[in-house]
Amino acid sequence: MTTVCNLGFPRIGLRRELKKAVEAYWRGDSTAGQLHDQARALRLRHWQLQHAAGADVVPCNDFSLYDHVLDTAVLFDAIPARYRPLFDADPLRGYFSMARGWQDDGLDLPALEMTKWFDTNYHYLVPELERGQSFRLRGDKPLAEFIEARDAGARARPVLLGPVSFLLLSKCVDGSQALDLLPALLTAYAQLLAQLRDAGAQWVQLDEPCLVLDLGDAERRAYEEAYHTLADAAGPKLLLATYFGTLEHNLPWAASLPAQGLHVDLVRAPGQLDAVLGALREDCVLSLGLVDGRNIWRADLDRAVLLARSAADRLGKERLQVAPSCSMLHVPIDASLETGLATELRGWLAFAKEKLSELRVVADALNGLASANATLELARERLQQRRRSRRVHRAEVAARVEALTPDDARRKSPYAQRSALQQRRYGLPAFPTTTIGSFPQTPEVRKARAAFRAGRLDESQYVQFLEQQTAHCVQVQEQIGIDVLVHGEFERNDMVEYFGEQLEGFAFTRNGWVQSYGSRCVKPPIIYGDVSRPAPMTVRWSTYAQSLTQRPMKGMLTGPVTLLQWSFVRDDQPRADTCRQIAIALRDEVADLEAAGIGIIQVDEPALREGLPLLRKDWDAYLEWAVECFRITTSPVDDETQIHTHMCYSEFNDIIEAVAAMDADVISIETSRSRMELLDAFAQFRYPNAIGPGIYDIHSPRIPDRDEMGDLLRKATSVLAVDQIWVNPDCGLKTRGWAETTAALEAMVAAAKELRLDQ
Ligand code: GLN
Ligand code: ZN
Secondary structure, three states, X not given: OOEEEOOOOOOOOOOOHHHHHHHHHHHOOOOHHHHHHHHHHHHHHHHHHXXXXXXXXXXXXXXXXXXXXXXXXXXXXXXXHHHXXXXXXXXXXXXXXXXXXXXXXXXXXXXXXXXXXXXXXXXXXXXXXXXXXXXXOOOOHHHHHHHHHHHOOOOEEEEEEOHHHHHHHOEEOOOOOHHHHHHHHHHHHHHHHHHHHHOOOOEEEEEOHHHHOOOOHHHHHHHHHHHHHHHOOOOOEEEEEOOOOOOHHHHHHHOOOOOOEEEEEOOOOHHHHHHHHHHOOOOOEEEEXXXXXXXXXXXXXXXXXXXXXXXXXXXXXXXXEEEEOOOHHHOOOOHHHOOOOOHHHHOOEOOHHHHHHHHHHHHHHHOOOOOHHHHHHHXXXXXXXXXXXXXXXXXXXXXXXXXXXXXXXXOOOOHHHHXXXXXXXXXXOOOOEOOOOEOOOOHHHHXXXXXXXXXXXXXXXXXXXXXXXXXXXXXXXXXXXOOOEOOEOOOOOOOOHHHHOOOEEEEOXXXXXXXXXXXXXXXXOEEEEEEEOOOOOOHHHHHHHHOOOOOOEEEEEEOHHHHHHOOEOOOOOOHHHHHHHHHHHHHHHHHHHHHOOOOEEEEEOOOOHHHOOOOHHHHHHHHHXXXXXXXXXXXXXXXXXXXXXXXXXXXXXXXXXXXXXXXXXXXXXXXXXXXXXXXXXXXXXXXXXXXXXXOOOOOOOOOOOHHHHHHHHHHHHHHOOHHHEOEEOOOOOOOOOXXXXXXXXXXXXXXXXXXXXXO
């Protein structure tokens, strides 16, 4: 019999129970004991739910109070010295201080660095290792959670981050090689495996997503060493789990690693199945990742059954498991509760619970259960409906995409000509000053928005409130003496949601939360259909703000790639096609802003870099359409209209060519924390257009003074031409308070003025 085995379940809870429990503990409103109780209750509920939805085997130790990579570091005692005193006093405090930093009792510890988990929007904490590091088992989290599941009657398979991926995802603070630490680490893994087997675990799932990356000889040798050692460890059977891509280029050696099971992602890489079947070791169990652990659509079950049958024909049903493509950490829990969505649309969705039911049907069909047929038929109907729906496919949108010409993605003249015309129009001083868009979203602003949404404030009252906020913001900027103003974005809750709500083809869930990092969750919009813009989205606020001042007012949009990247996207057409539709909708907005007299327009693309594929060989194709979409959005304007873009959390070295190809007249970037080092990429490339290196780190309440910012600007002048440089903060100011914002911007303007004197 083929079984349904899950690889990982969302831990945050249907109503974000974990977030609330953890934050209550941080605030001191609950005790460690209460937090552990709440966490246990969630785990039990999730095991029950998964079995009820159709899973034969459920994961355990996929749960985490903050992050599973951090858990792994702590489990093997990879704790940097600075946190040790906190751990010794209180392990839970030590754990959270690694995640969030610690400031108290005369200590000021920064948190571990955080970075994106492969190409997802989940962020993990990067373990810090050093030469000669030792490892030992610390605590018993995987064992305790296995016993907890076992005693609750769940059929659980412990999940561990595999040793090689763990090392490859860590960083060595002293420049040594993480893989050199492998032998020491394996001893601790082997000990843990033996404990799990003694407790009755028959299988353990070792997640090795790094197996889908470009790997060299050193990594390959590490994998061989690791799995030969662990195979001898007298532990449970090993399921080697790969996901997020194809194993194919590493397949010849990866498939011969001595594990008793292999999981492959057949959603991202269905084409690898044949090769995997050919390479699989005798008796090795194959886990087929058949439904998408990264997206919210119902699967094509006929196709899944077909794939599973072709595997069963070669291996027999006994050697097969069916599973999601990867852990379902990346999807919400229950689509059936989304009653706010159109019924038809809701019927196309599958969150974690529904995905397990889908896998149940696939396994049942494979096992010859006639009861599967009715469900398969229903799934077929839904899919047909979605394929034909007028909600999804709209001829007028297709026609717009069809009509695009190369000229639509090109400004009228080259940058040099444009910048001369723009300079004549605006006559800005050297080192022109501006900000990134948002101003403080005070509790007052959030309260008013909530009241409006709840119907306690009517539209005219709300608009009046927003006008007051905007007018105040304009006035403050004028007083400070900023050259290019912004309206402050008080009307926006979120830079994606605000646009998604005004575009056709986007839908919003009530409870579709997914974990971004720690207790932070996001509710990504769902792009379900062809995207279009029924009416202008920002013109009203930009023109209102412009009417209050003689200075130029910058229009403010979120770019097409970022809207795409931070949403659940369609799986029935390439991402590039969806992005082009969004680009056209935004292009119309840009044209309308220009027609309404807004002569400077910023299109933010903070997520452009995040969209890079995992394999280098795929980068160019992505960057080509991503840049094209930005250019479609920004190219309808005349030469004297100035296009800005803003990109934060980016490194630029390896994508500088693409950034230059975006051809924004001005780009603002985050640089203050890296002391302008990011500028080197621009300087080496001889990047021709204007750049605003952020000189005020808005991520901290600290107020930098004039001299500090002046120094950063002088640093910038040593690598860039003076007439290239703009002066601005790192990012939007929405998380800051007014007092610090005003003080910092005053100092920023003073720094710019001082540098002008040297010209
Ligand atoms: N314009 C947005 C803001 O100022 C940009 C946010 C971002 O870069 N993440 O908030
Ligand atoms: Zn930013």
